Amino acid sequence: MCHSxxxxxxxxxxxxxxxxxxxxxxxxxECTADNGVLPHGMGTATLDVQYAPWIDPTMxxxxxxxxxxxxxxxxxLADGNPKPHIRWxxxxxxxxxxxxxxxxxxxxxxxxxxxxxxxxxxxxxxTKDTFINIVGRPQLLGEESVSATAVAAGGTARFACDITAxxxxxxxxWLWRDRDGIEKELTVASGxxxxxxxxxxxxxxxSSSSLTIKDVAYKNEGTYICRASNMFGxxxxxxQLQLTGEKxxx
Numbered sequence: 001m002c003h004s005x006x007x008x009x010x011x012x013x014x015x016x017x018x019x020x021x022x023x024x025x026x027x028x029x030e031c032t033a034d035n036g037v038l039p040h041g042m043g044t045a046t047l048d049v050q051y052a053p054w055i056d057p058t059m060x061x062x063x064x065x066x067x068x069x070x071x072x073x074x075x076x077l078a079d080g081n082p083k084p085h086i087r088w089x090x091x092x093x094x095x096x097x098x099x100x101x102x103x104x105x106x107x108x109x110x111x112x113x114x115x116x117x118x119x120x121x122x123x124x125x126x127t128k129d130t131f132i133n134i135v136g137r138p139q140l141l142g143e144e145s146v147s148a149t150a151v152a153a154g155g156t157a158r159f160a161c162d163i164t165a166x167x168x169x170x171x172x173x174w175l176w177r178d179r180d181g182i183e184k185e186l187t188v189a190s191g192x193x194x195x196x197x198x199x200x201x202x203x204x205x206x207s208s209s210s211l212t213i214k215d216v217a218y219k220n221e222g223t224y225i226c227r228a229s230n231m232f233g234x235x236x237x238x239x240q241l242q243l244t245g246e247k248x249x250x
Contacts, residue, residue, distance in 0.1 A: 056076075
């Protein structure tokens with residue numbers, strides 16, 4: 001008598017081990033089995049390695065821009081899995097901008113440190129700082145470049161000139177243009193009734209200067225000019241001084 005028996009196949013397997021999986025190990029892995037009988041067995045496995053956001057370290061730590069420059073943008077490159085959300089934040093504030101960071105027109109008030117912020121679920125946010133330095137010729141703050149002041153005879157006239165610039169103005173001078181169009185520079189020694197005060201604020205890169213004329217007389221009428229300059233150019237503000245009431249040749 002002949003007997004037949006079913007012999008179950010023997011299962012054998014191989015294990016692949018990655019002791020320290022990195023982001024570069026992500027991909028499709030293929031396993032093949034060959035017992036000499038075609039077709040060969042084949043199987044695949046996909047490995048997805050998640051990792052924290054990573055910001056390109058070659059991005060500049062400081063960028064210098066010219067005041068009044070138009071159309072500036074700065075792109076932050078970052079990678080991660082899951083794909084990170086990239087934004088810009090002004091450091092130590094809650095002001096955010098989308099990537100790339102854009103300025104339609106560069107002003108002195110945009111100077112500061114900006115952080116590229118990369119976030120993805122399950123990981124702590126990653127940041128990289130870039131300081132944006134703004135340079136250019138002096139700019140007037142506040143009033144128009146020309147203003148008129150009327151003072152009664154014997155009164156006091158005060159003019160103030162506020163400037164922002166980088167580098168700071170190397171000189172802020174006051175000039176007087178008389179009724180005949182003749183200009184001369186004013187100094188503390190220009191007369192006993194004239195005083196000039198100056199101050200600087202390095203934190204906000206601003207300078208201010210004021211001119212005071214006491215006991216105003218007809219001879220003081222004219223145009224007073226505040227002029228500031230640095231390596232990029234100069235700017236000035238004109239103040240027209242007129243007397244009210246009866247004029248006298250004092």
